[in-house]
Amino acid sequence: MSFHDVRFPLDIAFGSAGGPGFRVDVVTLASGHEERNALWAHPRHRYDVGLGLRSDDDLHELIAFFKARRGRLHGFRFRDWQDWKSCPPLRPPAATDQAIGTGDGETTGFPLSKLYASGAQSYRRLIRRPVAGTVEVALDGVAVAALDVAVDHDTGLVTFAAPPAAGAIVTAGFEFDVPVRFDVEQLSLSLADFRAGQVPSIPLIEVFS
Structure with a gap:
């Protein structure tokens, strides 16, 4: 796995949303009872950092970080402010x-x-x-x-x-920190929309080395 040992900007990360998720297969039987099977032994964390953008400077910093990582190509460090x-x-x-x-x-x-x-x-x-x-x-x-x-x-x-x-x-x-990567091929950002209060979705996903 290609990994850059740099941390996503802390101020933007502070306003992000997300957390751990497990993958569980749930089968409902004819009786109404359920059978549940854990497909993952460990959770995979996902985040949306678009919620952490508060200023034009934040947008500029995010774009630079995204380009330096080549989008989804390189992983990086992310502080999960809920659990760090x-x-x-x-x-x-x-x-x-x-x-x-x-x-x-x-x-x-x-x-x-x-x-x-x-x-x-x-x-x-x-x-x-x-x-x-x-x-x-x-x-x-x-x-x-x-x-x-x-x-x-x-x-x-x-x-x-x-x-x-x-x-x-x-x-x-x-x-x-949590090792993550961007989970989007392209940033879809509009300065006009951002200033009008529309928050872009910018997902991150945990990577395992």
Whole structure:
């Protein structure tokens, strides 16, 4: 996958709409009962950034960004302002936010992830595009020095210089972006329409590397 390690303009992203979606096949039986089958194990996020345009300058910035990505050709980073940290929205990330693995005395690499829990059910999301400079790691609640751990910001893999001891709980805190691309071949923009209050639809869709 061709990916540009640049982030979509934050101000425009702040006004966007969208979120995760699962693909589920629903069959209604003659009795009226349903059979439901999950076709995707993981959700795919979609957004519409047209809602975030507020000025002529925003339009100019969007056009430049679209052209530099060659439309749908290259992926890029996008901040989902509804979900972009390892913790609740009003808290700063901390090294103990998310459990990402348990040491066995041999393994050195642990992928970043975020757990979403509701009642007895939960879903764990792999974090593939952490934000540089925001990842903090701890072992059994004790912060690990930056020199003792490396973070791959293209995959979300955390690698220790020495394997954590068997039974040690590995936790992490971080900010993250969603890898996306434009899901439209051409921008259909009219400055006159925009100034008249008509908002264009500019869809983005999550990409998986």
